[in-house]
Amino acid sequence: MGERKNKLQKFLKLHPKCIFCGGYVDATTIEHCPPRSLFQNKMAPEKFEFPSCVACNNYSSDEDLIVAVMARMGSPAFGDSDGRLVGMMKALNRQKPKFYKSFLPSATEARINNRQLGITPTAGMTHQEMGVLNINDETREAIKVFAKKLAKGIAYLEEGLIFSNDHCLALNWFTNANVIKDGGHKVFEILSHIGGVTPKLSRNRVVLNNQFEYKFSLSDDKNLILIQAKFGESFFLVINGCMTAGHLENLLEKTYQDLGRDYRPFEIIQGIAMDPISSN
Numbered sequence: 127m128g129e130r131k132n133k134l135q136k137f138l139k140l141h142p143k144c145i146f147c148g149g150y151v152d153a154t155t156i157e158h159c160p161p162r163s164l165f166q167n168k169m170a171p172e173k174f175e176f177p178s179c180v181a182c183n184n185y186s187s188d189e190d191l192i193v194a195v196m197a198r199m200g201s202p203a204f205g206d207s208d209g210r211l212v213g214m215m216k217a218l219n220r221q222k223p224k225f226y227k228s229f230l231p232s233a234t235e236a237r238i239n240n241r242q243l244g245i246t247p248t249a250g251m252t253h254q255e256m257g258v259l260n261i262n263d264e265t266r267e268a269i270k271v272f273a274k275k276l277a278k279g280i281a282y283l284e285e286g287l288i289f290s291n292d293h294c295l296a297l298n299w300f301t302n303a304n305v306i307k308d309g310g311h312k313v314f315e316i317l318s319h320i321g322g323v324t325p326k327l328s329r330n331r332v333v334l335n336n337q338f339e340y341k342f343s344l345s346d347d348k349n350l351i352l353i354q355a356k357f358g359e360s361f362f363l364v365i366n367g368c369m370t371a372g373h374l375e376n377l378l379e380k381t382y383q384d385l386g387r388d389y390r391p392f393e394i395i396q397g398i399a400m401d402p403i404s405s406n
């Protein structure tokens with residue numbers, strides 16, 4: 127117990143402020159992002175521990191569970207190597223029974239989905255427990271909450287940047303089902319050419335990039351960041367961030383106006399609310 131407390135005190139001395147609510151509040155806890163439960167045997171990569179206030183740490187526990195279940199279910203080849211998935215699904219059902227019902231496809235839906243996507247359940251698993259989930263509003267919300275935290279964590283880890291609450295983060299995300307059905311994903315393809323770093327992620331020398339991998343890009347003036355992240359075979363996040371309030375929001379609004387269509391690949395998940403410019 128004492129050792130753990132020491133470790134925390136040492137960590138907080140180096141990282142005194144909560145990075146999730148703007149860097150103003152003293153951090154008193156360590157937040158793991160992505161959540162450890164997303165990784166097999168809870169072996170999360172080293173360094174993915176961030177200074178957090180209690181409020182920010184507790185805020186996303188439901189979302190963390192949803193995201194961890196999604197990442198595992200969408201990666202049938204290894205998503206349940208540690209045998210924890212069913213327990214996590216039961217926990218989710220206990221915590222959010224109504225949500226769980228709409229999240230999990232029916233047995234028939236699951237069988238059809240999995241057949242289309244070429245997914246075969248591994249031993250002891252049903253079609254429902256493998257592969258494709260129904261993406262509902264709450265799932266989308268969970269991904270947004272998670273993406274915000276992840277972007278702040280990676281920006282801090284890679285460059286020591288702390289996003290304040292009026293700095294913009296914009297998200298585009300998609301699942302393995304989108305990729306398989308559409309034969310790829312446009313945003314990912316376009317942005318894949320942007321230079322950046324893809325670090326090797328490991329714990330105790332076990333490489334974990336099959337479960338979580340990202341590419342981090344930063345503009346020369348350190349004003350814009352781009353994160354392209356992959357969670358096993360399950361889902362993919364593309365997050366744009368900007369350290370100048372209002373800049374990215376305007377840029378996106380202008381781009382969408384020029385494109386002259388309602389389709390907005392990036393959704394602003396944090397930043398200054400913009401009045402949508404009318405398209406007439």
Ligand SMILES: [Zn+2]
Pocket residue numbers: 144145146147148151178179180181182183
């Ligand atoms: Zn905080």
